Amino acid sequence: MCGIVAYLGPKSVDSVLLVGLTRLEYRGYDSAGIAVLDNGEITVRKEKGKIKDLEDLLLTHPVEGTIGIGHTRWATHGEPNRQNAHPHVDNHGKVAVVHNGIIENHHTIRQELIEKGHVFHSETDTEVIPHLFEDYYKKHKDSAKALQETIARLDGRYAFVVLVEQEPDRLYFARSGSPLVYGRGRGESFLASDVSAIVPAAKEHLHIDNDQWGWITKDSLELRSKTGEAVPFEMSRTQIDVKALDRAGYDHFMLKEIHEQPGIVRRIIQSRMDDEGIVRFPEMNLPNDFLNRVTRCMITSAGTSWHAGIVGKFYLEQFARLSTEVDISSEFRYRNPIADGETLVMAISQSGETADTLAGIHQAKAKFCRVLSFVNVTTSSIARESNAFIDLMAGPEIGVASTKAYTAQLMNLLFYALFTAGIKWLVSKEEREQILHEIRLLPEKMEQILARADEIKKWASELRDSKDFVFLGRSFNHPTALEGALKLKEIAYVHASGYAGGEFKHGPIALISDQMPVICIAPQCDLYEKMVSNIEEVRSRKGRIISIYTEGDTIVPSKSDYSFAIPQCADYLTPILTVLPLQLFAYYSALERGCEPDQPRNLAKSVTVE
Numbered sequence: 001m002c003g004i005v006a007y008l009g010p011k012s013v014d015s016v017l018l019v020g021l022t023r024l025e026y027r028g029y030d031s032a033g034i035a036v037l038d039n040g041e042i043t044v045r046k047e048k049g050k051i052k053d054l055e056d057l058l059l060t061h062p063v064e065g066t067i068g069i070g071h072t073r074w075a076t077h078g079e080p081n082r083q084n085a086h087p088h089v090d091n092h093g094k095v096a097v098v099h100n101g102i103i104e105n106h107h108t109i110r111q112e113l114i115e116k117g118h119v120f121h122s123e124t125d126t127e128v129i130p131h132l133f134e135d136y137y138k139k140h141k142d143s144a145k146a147l148q149e150t151i152a153r154l155d156g157r158y159a160f161v162v163l164v165e166q167e168p169d170r171l172y173f174a175r176s177g178s179p180l181v182y183g184r185g186r187g188e189s190f191l192a193s194d195v196s197a198i199v200p201a202a203k204e205h206l207h208i209d210n211d212q213w214g215w216i217t218k219d220s221l222e223l224r225s226k227t228g229e230a231v232p233f234e235m236s237r238t239q240i241d242v243k244a245l246d247r248a249g250y251d252h253f254m255l256k257e258i259h260e261q262p263g264i265v266r267r268i269i270q271s272r273m274d275d276e277g278i279v280r281f282p283e284m285n286l287p288n289d290f291l292n293r294v295t296r297c298m299i300t301s302a303g304t305s306w307h308a309g310i311v312g313k314f315y316l317e318q319f320a321r322l323s324t325e326v327d328i329s330s331e332f333r334y335r336n337p338i339a340d341g342e343t344l345v346m347a348i349s350q351s352g353e354t355a356d357t358l359a360g361i362h363q364a365k366a367k368f369c370r371v372l373s374f375v376n377v378t379t380s381s382i383a384r385e386s387n388a389f390i391d392l393m394a395g396p397e398i399g400v401a402s403t404k405a406y407t408a409q410l411m412n413l414l415f416y417a418l419f420t421a422g423i424k425w426l427v428s429k430e431e432r433e434q435i436l437h438e439i440r441l442l443p444e445k446m447e448q449i450l451a452r453a454d455e456i457k458k459w460a461s462e463l464r465d466s467k468d469f470v471f472l473g474r475s476f477n478h479p480t481a482l483e484g485a486l487k488l489k490e491i492a493y494v495h496a497s498g499y500a501g502g503e504f505k506h507g508p509i510a511l512i513s514d515q516m517p518v519i520c521i522a523p524q525c526d527l528y529e530k531m532v533s534n535i536e537e538v539r540s541r542k543g544r545i546i547s548i549y550t551e552g553d554t555i556v557p558s559k560s561d562y563s564f565a566i567p568q569c570a571d572y573l574t575p576i577l578t579v580l581p582l583q584l585f586a587y588y589s590a591l592e593r594g595c596e597p598d599q600p601r602n603l604a605k606s607v608t609v610e
């Protein structure tokens with residue numbers, strides 16, 4: 001979390017930094033700041049709140065310059081206020097730093113520096129970096145040496161950029177664990193947490209690797225290894241479509257991303273399936289003979305990606321007959337799982353930067369397991385540290401609440417299960433054709449659901465005073481219940497819990513009263529009758545039923561206070577349809593309750609800290 005951006009070139013640096021920070025705001029939005037070399041002096045402007053608040057500050061307190069660094073923060077150490085906002089400076093204000101990550105040994109370093117006379121002004125871990133740099137600079141009178149010694153003292157994860165007053169034509173940087181990308185345009189250079197912050201100006205870019213450091217000028221990059229050797233590199237052409245980074249007329253990214261889903265699913269179908277219906281993953285470089293030997297899968301992921309993993313387990317077990325475990329990344333990384341060379345560990349992550357998921361990958365590799373990741377950012381740390389990756393192909397997801405990445409995860413997991421079933425000869429040609437026929441019909445069915453968004457908007461309005469919700473689902477739609485509840489919690493700040501229908505009577509049913517709306521995901525598929533029983537149980541205790549059911553079914557709507565029909569489809573495709581009304585429900589509930597759906601409080605898009 002936290003976004004950093006830095007610029008060196010002919011343009012007014014404040015405007016370049018503001019554009020970059022706005023694009024990175026999904027990474028954190030509780031405070032923001034910039035440091036600019038203005039008339040030879042480092043000038044810092046920072047503010048609590050969003051980038052807009054920083055922009056307002058710059059209107060009344062402008063800065064001028066062509067070299068500078070910027071930061072948007074998601075607080076880890078110290079509350080979100082102006083003092084704790086980045087950039088942080090050294091004792092004399094001659095060195096400024098923006099940082100993404102956590103310096104784990106900051107207490108020790110701070111104590112040591114205080115004893116040497118350094119004065120600290122914030123509660124952040126970051127502030128030790130400019131002070132350490134200052135100390136080593138005093139010793140060496142050389143920024144590169146000062147940086148190298150600074151890095152040698154830091155434990156934890158970081159990507160940071162240093163602006164040094166004495167060096168008006170260079171910016172220094174270092175990376176270990178947190179993402180950092182270098183971008184080059186015409187006579188201008190950039191550093192940023194994510195390439196989206198620096199397009200379209202950065203025509204070429206390079207992802208800085210772990211334990212690399214160096215410096216940039218307006219038209220060059222010097223890259224060094226941990227031990228100080230020059231590292232050769234090759235830049236890649238930047239190919240991000242800037243249009244994908246704006247709201248395209250929608251009020252919020254979340255709504256845009258919800259509506260993008262049918263198109264994304266269509267794109268995934270087209271690229272994963274050839275005309276003969278053969279499934280392919282050209283980017284996945286795991287040999288078929290290894291995949292054939294895999295006896296067990298372990299899925300590790302967090303949040304929405306964990307919910308996708310649970311659906312993935314059903315797919316892998318049903319189609320590929322692979323015994324599959326799913327674990328939350330923050331548990332998996334510490335639980336010393338039993339795994340061997342024939343276990344395939346699958347990491348699922350939209351951002352590809354989730355710290356817990358990344359740590360789980362390290363765990364798995366230490367046990368000699370191969371890791372296949374499902375990522376939406378193919379240049380991310382998770383993609384690069386896995387043995388192979390599958391591109392989710394959802395396009396940049398900006399809304400903090402994951403929507404389109406979730407359906408893209410389900411689609412790719414389904415195709416992966418079918419791919420594995422194919423190499424194990426587990427499905428007949430006829431079965432495969434039937435499955436692929438069903439899949440091809442999916443995008444249109446999704447469109448039909450989204451075209452009825454107004455029905456859901458009405459629910460959100462009528463249920464705006466409800467303080468708690470229960471979501472129930474079974475089998476393929478148990479994860480849908482979890483996901484529907486998560487969406488509502490994270491963007492509308494409404495307490496909601498998702499349960500497997502069968503588990504409900506083992507305790508949670510005590511919650512039911514006439515005040516409690518229960519969202520029942522009850523499409524006509526396996527365990528449909530059991531879901532109907534759940535509905536009866538809630539009704540007989542006077543709970544309010546809101547149901548998602550299959551077109552043509554008359555039983556579920558007759559027992560519901562509110563109901564929404566999804567088109568008929570195969571059982572295993574229902575989670576891709578049933579989640580859509582729940583995403584819309586969360587979105588409209590957030591609006592009804594005066595919440596900002598794209599930037600929910602306390603959250604950040606990528607969770608790069610533990």
Ligand code: M6R
Pocket residue numbers: 302303304305306348349350351352353354357400401402403490603605606607
């Ligand atoms: O980038 P990842 O998929 O690894 O992120 C995992 C979770 O942090 C993420 O899904 C989070 O739960 C979302 N805010 C959910 O909408």
